[in-house]
Amino acid sequence: MSWPPQRIATPRLYLRPLLPYDAEPLFSGLCADAEVTRYLGWRTHSMLAQTRELISYETHRWTRGAAWTWVLCQAEGSEQGNALGLIQLLPQSEFCLRLGFLLRRASWGQGLMQEAATPLIEQALARPGVYRIEAHCDVDNAASARVLEKLGMQLEGRLQRVILHPNIAASPRDAWLYARTREVAT
Template sequence: MSHSWPPGEFSTSRLLLRKPHPADAEVQFSRLSGDAAVTRYLGWLCHASITQTRQQISHDLLRADRGAAWTWALLQQGSAAHDVAGFLQLTRHDHVLRLGYALRQSCWGQGLMAEAIAAVCERVFEQAWAWRLEAQCDVDNHASRRLLEKLGWCCEGRLRRGLVHPNVSSEPRDVWLYALTRD
């Protein structure tokens, strides 16, 4: 079954994945982008104000309009309209898509992100232009490593000084490069 790209809104057994909305900012700031534990291994600083979160949502929507990246807000089935549990983002580089994600602490350990990533991957590989998904995770981010390995992603190696995770250090840190390909 073919799905249009990018899928604007779709569901899994426990989640609704949809475009971020400006009205998501309050919950996203208080439970995700303003939470130091959630943002620890992301490539941007933990937000100090809701204004930063509003700007991030606007930026994500603009990149989607340009076809450069797509972000989905994750909501648990039956939750309130803007009760964002997390987000998942793909950034396109020709035939490769780079994956990033975050989940609020109260949802950790429930398999929700695995469910969301699996659903997005299924849709990605239905696209003739998409051949590879990549994710880079900090060498100390053991939860992300376990998640990607559980989903069948292959660890292709360690990238020395591969990414800056500013909530950990201002210096580039080593990361593991994971990939999933359509073969």
């Protein structure tokens, strides 16, 4: 299995790397929506150029192996203009990756993020040397906490003043730490 996978298919979705033509659908459906970006580490976009810069930044990080961001697209439909959300894995150490995600508001509550994240987590944990997938979740973000629990991630504790969400506050906020680990025979 090559890493990172360029494409992951599920019954309702496929995941693929970001492309320049994703800017407009991502801007209108995700990046410019204050509710969608509420718990993110970057400010809600007010201009399409900001979303283009985000795509360029994430594409560069993919190339360097610093982070991998996939676009969630509907399985049926054209490849272009079909962005429902984003999901990302960021290396934290040689054995740990951090999961992050966002989904357009019209797609909330349909189980799409769980469907997208499950094969990604399973493939990541199957890689030699990867033993842990973790996620930080703002203590007020109950919806994302539910997604993480449905992914089989365990709540490990509350981290104080660990995550910055500039759309909510200027200072770091508390977050829940969730993780899923690979079982190792001893």
